Amino acid sequence: MKRPMFPRLLPSVLIPAAFATLAMSSGHVQARTGQEVLQQQCVACHAVSKPQSLDLERLWQRKGPDLYYAGIKFNQPWLEKWLQNPTTIRPAGVMPARSVRAAADKTPDTVDPGALTPHLALSKDEAAAVxxxxxxxGPDLGLVEKGAFRNDPPNVSMAGMLFSKLRGCASCHSAKPGNGGSSGPEMYDGGARLQPDYIVAYLRDPQKFDPHVWMPRLDLNDADVQKLAGYITTLKGEAK
Ligand code: HEC
Ligand code: HEC
Known part of the structure; x- marks a missing residue:
């Protein structure tokens, strides 16, 4: 069947398109906005708005950590830097059950590196825009109380002890590279990565962020929460 409309449309469609191509190749390629990058390259793996339902199935299926409350979680300078040069944060990936091979009795679990793929990196400009x-x-979701972190004078050795021994954090998180569990995000640059008020809110109630997340609610008193949060804010990673 013939389509008489098509040839008549051609010039009006093709000529502006040709001009647009010319304009682009002749110099200035329009940089993408942060929102465009998010929609084109990130939403396949990350939620950037609050999901309809936070059920277990969703947590199990998700391909990357949630970013819909990124604004109350991350420090912006860390984000900009990490997006240009992403490093591993969760040694066993976002879903440890998929990558950790349980080892035989008493030997540590090992992580199957094939289950983890490198994170895409952005240019400096796009990283800043994103x-x-x-x-x-996230600020409108009521997840974090502003000023919850009291910033008491830190007692780093006592708080380090709470982290590694008394409260069992180190069974899932490492406060030094290679030193600690691998099912939770590394904490050795937690102070660079995370906002102090977010750390306090997360320690008080991890399930407020996701009802099924596998960090247990640890029944910490407020003094311990403040000490642990203070300790994590001192962890700024290795000089890179
Ligand atoms: C193929 C899936 C995939 C895509 C696409 C992807 N990410 Fe990720 N992202 C991940 C995974 C998996 C992690 C967890 C890495 C880790 O913890 O070591 C992650 C981690 C992150 C983190 C750190 C989160 C945290 O809680 O510590 C940020 C920020 C991030 N991604 C931003 C982005 C942005 C922005 C884009 C788009 C430019 C993007 N990601 C595209 C899978 C993806
Ligand atoms: C059973 C393992 C486990 C234990 C024990 C545990 N955590 Fe977690 N923790 C996790 C997991 C899993 C997450 C969430 C990871 C995610 O969302 O990708 C998490 C998240 C966090 C976060 C938020 C970080 C982020 O990237 O969003 C902080 C802060 C934290 N834990 C600190 C602690 C402290 C301090 C302790 C000890 C009082 C502790 N955790 C004990 C597994 C654990």
């Missing part, structure tokens, strides 16, 4: 966009997400 970080600025991410910092807008």
């Amino acid at each position: 970080a600025a966009e991410l910092m807008k997400l």
Whole structure:
């Protein structure tokens, strides 16, 4: 069947398109906005708005950590830097059950490196644009109480002891590279990565962020929460 409309449309469609191509190849390629990058390259793996339902199935299926409250979670300078040069945060990936091979009795679990793929990196400009966009997400969700972190004078050795021995955090998190569990995110640059008020809110009630997340609610008193949060804020990672 013939389509008489098509040839008549051609010039009006093709000529502007040709001009647009010319304009692009002749110099200035329009940089993408942060929102465009998020929609084109990130939403396949990350939630950037609050999911309809936070059921166990969703947690199990998700391909990356949630970013819909990124603005109350991350420090912007860390985000900008990490997006240009992503490093491993969760040694066993976002879903440890998929990558950790349980080892025989008494030997540590090992992580199957084939289950983890390197994270995509952004250019400096796009990283800055995306970080600025991410910092807008989450303040209206009521997850974090502003000023919850009291910033008491730190007692690093006592708090380090709470972390590694008394409260069992180190069975899932490492406060030094290679030193600690691998099912939770590394904490050795937690102070660079995370906002102090977010750390306090997360320690008080991890399930407020996701009802099924596998960090247990540890029944910490407020003094311990403040000490642990203070300790984590001192962890700024290795000089890179
Ligand atoms: C193929 C899936 C995939 C895509 C696409 C992807 N990510 Fe990720 N992202 C992940 C995984 C998996 C992690 C966890 C890495 C880790 O913990 O070591 C992650 C971690 C992150 C983190 C750190 C989160 C945290 O809680 O510590 C940020 C920020 C992030 N991604 C941003 C982005 C942005 C922005 C884009 C788009 C430019 C993007 N990601 C595209 C899978 C993806
Ligand atoms: C059974 C393992 C487990 C234990 C024990 C545990 N955590 Fe977690 N923790 C996790 C997991 C899993 C997450 C969430 C990871 C995610 O969302 O990808 C988490 C998240 C966190 C976060 C938020 C970090 C982020 O990237 O969003 C902080 C802060 C934290 N834990 C600190 C602690 C402290 C301090 C202790 C000890 C009082 C502790 N955790 C004990 C497994 C654990």
